[in-house]
Amino acid sequence: MKDIKITRTHKDITGNKSIVRRYQDSIVGSRSVLYCLYYEMCMMMSIIPGACGLLLRKFFWPLLFKSCGKGVLFGSQIILRHPNRISIGDRVVIGEGCVLDARNPSEDIAIRLSDDCMLSTHVRIACKNGVVRIGSRCGIGAQTIIHAGKDNPVTIGEDVALGQQCYITGGGSYALDRTDIPIAQQDTRITGGSVLENGVWLGARVALLGGVIVGSGAVVGTGAVVTKNIPPMAIAMGVPAKINKMRKGKSP
Secondary structure (H helix, E strand, C coil): CCCCCCCHHHHHHHCCCCHHHHHHHHHHCCCCHHHHHHHHHHHHHCCCCHHHHHHHHHHHHHHHCCEECCCCEECCCCEEECHHHEEECCCCEECCCCEEECCCCCCCCCEEECCCCEECCCCEEEEECCCEEECCCCEECCCCEEEEECCECEEECCCCEECCCCEEECCCCECCCCCCCCHHHCCECCCCCEEECCCCEECCCCEECCCCEECCCCEECCCCEECCCECCCEEEECCCCEEEEECCCCCC
8 A cells, every 4th residue: 555645734733642732733833732711711802893802902912922912903703823933013903804824833933924014804824834025015906816925935025015815836736757646745945935025016827837926016917817928117917927017116
């Protein structure tokens, strides 16, 4: 019988450890009993609506994170995984139903949200042993997914605007070299990650594939699929995205 490779996440959830250990390793991110109890208390606050919930989360939740700045607002129904590997700057707003999954035991900080970022409702940021860095004053549209894999980080600069339902991945697609084992059992490819430089604007439902750099001030139109680098100040659109024209500055 062939050896079947099981993912680390699957092992953490279904392995031979006790259910408490499995929960701590896969969800909480710490084996400290006190931290685990505090996490449970805070997660119960997640479902509390209205001003009462906002105030409770504003007071209690900052202690969950690696660091948390001043004036941070947490909406309801937020899901946190390994919050002790998340760093949040000042005046960050995290909308209702967002998921912040920082499961990367090899990194002290797997997700960094810089000052004045705003995550709209149901944004998902996931680190599958990867790293996500988001610069200051970024706006992330509703239902956007940002996914980083091992050795395939996602780096977003300052003043970046993402429309709703964008999909940003650092890479990590499966290798196709072997035909004797299922694709899902093969290693993932290393692309070096994806970068959105300062001042980029992505329209709604843009997909950014791994290993791509979008240059400063570039614009990508709605529904585009970005498979290659976009130079600074370019306007790109289509599937795959192609440069339509270049932005031209205006004199004051």
